[in-house]
Amino acid sequence: MSNRTAKIAVSILMLIGVAILALAATGNLNIEPQDLPERTTRESAATPTPTPPAESSTTASSVEWLRLLPDLVEPPYTGGLRRWPSTSSLPAIRSTDLSVYEGRSLADKPLAGVTVILDAGHGGQDSGTLYPTSPSNPVIVEKDINLAVALKAGDRLRELGADVVMTRETDEWLSIYKRIAIAGQYAVNHFIDELPSYGYKSEAIENLVPLLKDIFDINSDLVSDGGRGFLYGYGSRPEARLLFDIQAQYPEVLFISLHCNAYVGDSRVRGLQVYYQTNEGNYKAATRGAENPAETPPVYTGMDDAGRLRLATALRERILKQLPALKFNGHSDLLIADYAVLRNINLVSVLVEMGFVTSPHDREILLSNESQEKIAVGIAEAVYQYYCR
Numbered sequence: 001m002s003n004r005t006a007k008i009a010v011s012i013l014m015l016i017g018v019a020i021l022a023l024a025a026t027g028n029l030n031i032e033p034q035d036l037p038e039r040t041t042r043e044s045a046a047t048p049t050p051t052p053p054a055e056s057s058t059t060a061s062s063v064e065w066l067r068l069l070p071d072l073v074e075p076p077y078t079g080g081l082r083r084w085p086s087t088s089s090l091p092a093i094r095s096t097d098l099s100v101y102e103g104r105s106l107a108d109k110p111l112a113g114v115t116v117i118l119d120a121g122h123g124g125q126d127s128g129t130l131y132p133t134s135p136s137n138p139v140i141v142e143k144d145i146n147l148a149v150a151l152k153a154g155d156r157l158r159e160l161g162a163d164v165v166m167t168r169e170t171d172e173w174l175s176i177y178k179r180i181a182i183a184g185q186y187a188v189n190h191f192i193d194e195l196p197s198y199g200y201k202s203e204a205i206e207n208l209v210p211l212l213k214d215i216f217d218i219n220s221d222l223v224s225d226g227g228r229g230f231l232y233g234y235g236s237r238p239e240a241r242l243l244f245d246i247q248a249q250y251p252e253v254l255f256i257s258l259h260c261n262a263y264v265g266d267s268r269v270r271g272l273q274v275y276y277q278t279n280e281g282n283y284k285a286a287t288r289g290a291e292n293p294a295e296t297p298p299v300y301t302g303m304d305d306a307g308r309l310r311l312a313t314a315l316r317e318r319i320l321k322q323l324p325a326l327k328f329n330g331h332s333d334l335l336i337a338d339y340a341v342l343r344n345i346n347l348v349s350v351l352v353e354m355g356f357v358t359s360p361h362d363r364e365i366l367l368s369n370e371s372q373e374k375i376a377v378g379i380a381e382a383v384y385q386y387y388c389r
């Protein structure tokens with residue numbers, strides 16, 4: 001397939017995926033998770049192929065399946081918040097070798113095999129932050145800037161060979177937890193698809209499908225109507241741990257959320273900030289928030305701390321290289337934060353605050369098509385730096 005044909009095929013498949021998502025959002029279609037946009041260039045690209053474990057000599061056609069039984073036994077309570085063991089509840093079925101990306105040239109589709117889930121923050125009735133804050137006639141509306149940059153970044157990433165999944169491509173509202181469910185379904189669906197080729201089957205993993213579908217369909221950030229599903233509250237329930245352990249087996253998939261900042265008290269505060277989460281940050285946040293430690297599920301400890309910091313650093317470096325004027329003028333532009341998209345997604349997940357709508361200096365940058373394009377190039381180059389440098 002020529003590059004052009006491949007691009008068209010990818011675009012058509014993405015459009016079909018988006019159409020299905022749109023129908024699902026209006027309730028006209030009973031969406032199944034496998035209807036989510038699939039990685040379409042994976043097979044055609046020189047991607048790292050996970051090696052089946054030695055014991056899985058069984059083939060997909062064999063009746064002798066290896067049963068995948070995750071180890072989800074909660075550790076006993078001994079005071080304070082508990083932690084899940086740092087070892088995965090699952091064997092490393094896919095062992096993706098990221099070293100195949102090292103040294104690839106920018107000119108040669110270096111990100112073929114990589115998927116980036118781009119999350120344009122807010123949308124629909126949720127405008128995000130506004131300037132001026134009165135909603136009657138704002139000069140700048142966060143949700144629009146987020147989407148404009150996300151769409152441009154998606155184009156730049158595809159040019160580098162990456163597959164891109166957009167949580168939204170239009171001015172639509174979706175809950176934070178639906179964004180999280182999109183990232184969850186992506187990994188779970190791929191894992192279920194891949195398990196047979198390694199000789200495994202697992203009811204435990206299939207059980208996650210309806211749980212994620214509920215979050216997706218309910219599309220609410222409330223606990224009361226089930227919008228947060230099994231991901232509500234502090235700590236991680238066994239199902240959440242299983243989901244996170246599955247996502248941990250997809251190091252070639254990233255989640256990047258795009259936002260704009262506001263600092264109402266001081267219009268001089270300006271510049272780019274990048275947020276990420278760590279295992280320790282997650283534990284501290286849960287300790288602050290959990291009212292009853294004995295009844296709080298154990299805190300997850302399997303985040304890729306180094307990967308998150310590395311992606312956050314690359315995003316800062318590469319965006320500032322494109323747009324030095326976005327340099328933050330406060331004391332820290334790399335920050336640990338307890339955001340739901342960082343806590344409840346165990347892909348390498350980072351949130352970018354692209355500038356302050358309260359700063360006249362940043363507003364000029366954020367509203368400029370040319371500057372948005374530069375931020376998008378910076379995001380794509382950061383992903384390139386993350387995998388290839």
Ligand SMILES: [Zn+2]
Nearest residue numbers: 121128259260
């Ligand atoms: Zn925001």
